[in-house]
Amino acid sequence: MSDILKKVMDQLEACIAPSYDDLEEALAVALQERNAFESMTRDMADWMQKCVVAHLKNDASGVKSVLDEFIAKHVKVVQAGEQSGSMH
Numbered sequence: 001m002s003d004i005l006k007k008v009m010d011q012l013e014a015c016i017a018p019s020y021d022d023l024e025e026a027l028a029v030a031l032q033e034r035n036a037f038e039s040m041t042r043d044m045a046d047w048m049q050k051c052v053v054a055h056l057k058n059d060a061s062g063v064k065s066v067l068d069e070f071i072a073k074h075v076k077v078v079q080a081g082e083q084s085g086s087m088h
Helices: 003-015 020-056 060-074
Strands: none
Touching: 003 020, 020 060
């Protein structure tokens, strides 16, 4: 969560009216985050659609091909010790 969103939420929870400028900035940030989420959701739906279509055709190599393409495009394998997780 961005600093401005946290600031506005904290003010609202404390029953303090945020300034117009803070509300405007928080709205802009929230809309950017929403748009990014919507784009990511559409992208994931496209990948799922490809997998489901291949699955419904009983096309195991097609499902594997879609998953291979997805992994190549979106998954980064990190060696132990580089970061806390192993895939990103």
